[in-house]
Amino acid sequence: MIKKLTKAAAAEAATPKPEAGEEAAPVSNRAARAAERRDAIVEAAMEEFITRGFAATRLDDIAKRAGVAKGTIYLHFKDKESMFEELVRTVIVPVVAKLNALPPPTGSVRDLIETFAGNFLKEVIGTRRGDLVRLIVAEGPRFPAVADFYYREVVSRGMAGMRALIELGIARGEIHQTNLARYPQIVIAPAMIAVIWQSLFARHAPLDAHDMLRVHLDLIFGERRTT
Amino acid sequence: MIKKLTKAAAAEAATPKPEAGEEAAPVSNRAARAAERRDAIVEAAMEEFITRGFAATRLDDIAKRAGVAKGTIYLHFKDKESMFEELVRTVIVPVVAKLNALPPPTGSVRDLIETFAGNFLKEVIGTRRGDLVRLIVAEGPRFPAVADFYYREVVSRGMAGMRALIELGIARGEIHQTNLARYPQIVIAPAMIAVIWQSLFARHAPLDAHDMLRVHLDLIFGERRTT
DNA sequence: CATTTATGACTGACCAGTCAGTCATCGTCA
DNA sequence: TGACGATGACTGACTGGTCAGTCATAAATG
Numbered sequence: 001m002i003k004k005l006t007k008a009a010a011a012e013a014a015t016p017k018p019e020a021g022e023e024a025a026p027v028s029n030r031a032a033r034a035a036e037r038r039d040a041i042v043e044a045a046m047e048e049f050i051t052r053g054f055a056a057t058r059l060d061d062i063a064k065r066a067g068v069a070k071g072t073i074y075l076h077f078k079d080k081e082s083m084f085e086e087l088v089r090t091v092i093v094p095v096v097a098k099l100n101a102l103p104p105p106t107g108s109v110r111d112l113i114e115t116f117a118g119n120f121l122k123e124v125i126g127t128r129r130g131d132l133v134r135l136i137v138a139e140g141p142r143f144p145a146v147a148d149f150y151y152r153e154v155v156s157r158g159m160a161g162m163r164a165l166i167e168l169g170i171a172r173g174e175i176h177q178t179n180l181a182r183y184p185q186i187v188i189a190p191a192m193i194a195v196i197w198q199s200l201f202a203r204h205a206p207l208d209a210h211d212m213l214r215v216h217l218d219l220i221f222g223e224r225r226t227t
Numbered sequence: 228m229i230k231k232l233t234k235a236a237a238a239e240a241a242t243p244k245p246e247a248g249e250e251a252a253p254v255s256n257r258a259a260r261a262a263e264r265r266d267a268i269v270e271a272a273m274e275e276f277i278t279r280g281f282a283a284t285r286l287d288d289i290a291k292r293a294g295v296a297k298g299t300i301y302l303h304f305k306d307k308e309s310m311f312e313e314l315v316r317t318v319i320v321p322v323v324a325k326l327n328a329l330p331p332p333t334g335s336v337r338d339l340i341e342t343f344a345g346n347f348l349k350e351v352i353g354t355r356r357g358d359l360v361r362l363i364v365a366e367g368p369r370f371p372a373v374a375d376f377y378y379r380e381v382v383s384r385g386m387a388g389m390r391a392l393i394e395l396g397i398a399r400g401e402i403h404q405t406n407l408a409r410y411p412q413i414v415i416a417p418a419m420i421a422v423i424w425q426s427l428f429a430r431h432a433p434l435d436a437h438d439m440l441r442v443h444l445d446l447i448f449g450e451r452r453t454t
Numbered sequence: 455c456a457t458t459t460a461t462g463a464c465t466g467a468c469c470a471g472t473c474a475g476t477c478a479t480c481g482t483c484a
Numbered sequence: 485t486g487a488c489g490a491t492g493a494c495t496g497a498c499t500g501g502t503c504a505g506t507c508a509t510a511a512a513t514g
Contacts, residue, residue: 034493053369055282059470069495071472080470138365140427142280151431177450179442185424185434186443189416192423197412200367204378207412215406216413219446223404257458257513264460286504296461298506307504 038076040066045087050131054084054139084139088146091132096153102161109169110221114213117191121209126202130195137196159184174221190216265303267293272314277358281311281366311366315373318359323380329388336396337448341440344418348436353429357422364423386411401448417443 044065048057059080063070077083102116124130140147162184169175180186194209201207271292275284286307290297304310329343351357367374389411396402407413421436428434 037494051368053280053282053365055280056369058468070470071495072493074471075493134364134368137361137423137427138280141278141361142283147427148431151428155428156432177442177446179445183417183439183442185420185439186417186446189420190410190413193412193416193419196364200364200374201378201382204375205383212410212412215404215410218406219404219413261459285502290462297504298461299459301505302459 034076037066037068037072041068041073041076042087042090045083046091046128046132049084049087050128050135053135054080054142081143085143085145085149088132088136089149091129092150092153095129096157099154099157099161109165109172109174110217113165113187114217117213117217118210120191121194121213125195125198125209130199133192133195134199158188162187169221176222177220180220187216187220261303264293264295264299268295268300268303269314269317272310273318273355273359276311276314277355277362280362281307281369308370312370312372312376315359315363316376318356319377319380322356323384326381326384326388336392336399336401337444340392340414341444344440344444345437347418348421348440352422352425352436358426360419360422361426385415389414396448403449404447407447414443414447 041062045057045062048062048065057080059070059073063073066073073083077086106112124133136146136150140150163181166175166181166184166187170178170181190212191209194207194212197207198209268289272284272289274292275289284307286297286300290300293300300310304313333339351360363373363377367377390408393402393408393411393414397405397408417439418436421434421439424434425436
């Protein structure tokens, strides 16, 4: 059982994945096909879990959406619960990779943060990744494993990185509030709120997250000279 | 059916609610007893929904916790779904009442916000109310009625109030960032993040929300003279 | 005693997880 | 090369259990 999972994962990593098409392009390699199916399941499960939540999601629906029989799901995952946990991991890993590939500190700290946060907003707000954040907030307390993983892989790293940036800003004299380094959350908070806001209240009062970000940075770095 | 609901609600509003005891103190008034039971159900349901989420909560458990038979729940609520929606309303209303009973602007704006936010943190963080916020974030997308209600009754009012405070601060020269009035979210964000943080990550890295609040206010109002 | 309110056993729908059977693919041998 | 048996990925009908909602009956009330 576990052996199969490992094999599938290995295949996924190894094969160049010849085509995105599912039925259209018949693939010779068995393991490759298996990996493709696993991907389809992950994708479908993601969608279903996000829109219905863990408890209300039916495995039949996931199977149908993935174009697979229900039994197939159990070839790749032990049960619904561990499927959810693995799924979150699978989706988050690439995000972590991106975080690690931060550019070296060139230019002002403000520009650094602005670029970084701007990308974050663009890639997260209104996308599936944003919903994933909401999903983790929603299901976290019932899935300590997920909350742990998310804290370890995303939150603590993000905080450490932000703290380093803040300290750099302080050292360079761009930031005057030295206590800020103790609470990187303050810098990140508006971006998080923006994500949640969009998925809950966009309909009532859409939020210009980028503009808000700019105002927030003005608060931290002092108002920008509009020369 | 609807008639009964209305009647129960009216009774709840009208009766002085003689005693908190459930079985201990037999009450003569029928409507009063009904209201008491309704309260017990609301309380129990709250607890269950918070810990398990909407879909995973069993009405049998709510009934047992409330010390009531399952059928009784259906004397007060149409079904599970509308029960959830009414419940959120019932619990939020007192909070709104408190928000409306804000003291008149005396003292510095900073002190005003500090006191207000301090109370907010004390009363929300780590309490059932905090979990309610998380619950709304979690279930909001699946219960537009809940999200709408919450936006209308809490978010929009809170934002308006905060905006007024910010404008007052600007008028008095305490706040220099005039753009801040356009995004009261920035002021509120750290408090919200603190609430979510505590219910997800308290175990990994407890957060001193009050200290963070102080740092954040320093950022907005300028560092405090420690004379 | 009539009426309102409460009960909890019951029903039917629903769904996670199983497993006997099918069939495409692969290695092997003539 | 082509045929053939072994393998195991895949299927989907089925099972056992769960749970929202109902309703006949009982208790409380006035």
